[in-house]
Amino acid sequence: MIVVYDQQGRIQYTVDDPYPPELEETYSALEAEQADFNYHDEPQADVIGCYVDMVGRVVTPRPEMDVAVTGATLSNLPAGATVAVDSVFVVEDAPSAVTLEAVDAGAYSVRVSKWPYLDFETTMELTP
Secondary structure (H helix, E strand, O other): OEEEEOOOOOEEEEEOOOOOHHHHHHHHHHHHHOOOOEEEEOOOOOOOOEEEEOOOOEEEEOOOOOOEEEOOEEEOOOOOOEEEEOOOEEEOOOOOEEEOOOOOOEEEEEEEEOOOOOOEEEEEEEOO
16 A cells, blocks of 8 residues: 655555555655655555654554643643634644633633544633
8 A cells, every 4th residue: 555645744644555566656756856746665554544644654643632720721631732713713823831711601612633643522601
C-alpha cells in the first residue's frame, strides 16, 4: 500500500496493493519536485485515525488528548491547541487551561484541536 501525506504527516490518501510499478516511479518523481508531497510503501494497514510520524516515516495512531473538564474549565491542553465553542468562538494557541464563559447560559459544544492529536469533543454547561 502506498501512503501519501503532507509535511505534517497528515495522510492525504492511500493506494492499495497491487498497484502498477510505474506508480511508485511517478510518486518518487513528485516527491523530488514538490516539498509538500511525501509517500512511502507501507504494509496493508488501517490508516483511519493515524498519521505518519515524520521522524521514522511510520504510520502511527493519533494520540488522544488527556483534557480534563472541571465545571467551565478545560485543563491539561496541549501547547498551541485551538478551542472552539459551538464552532463560533475560537481560542487559538490556548494556554494549558482555559475557563469558558457564555453570554447566555446553556449547553455548548466544545472542541479542542491540536495536530497530531485526535480532537477532543464534549458538551459543557456554561454561564455568563
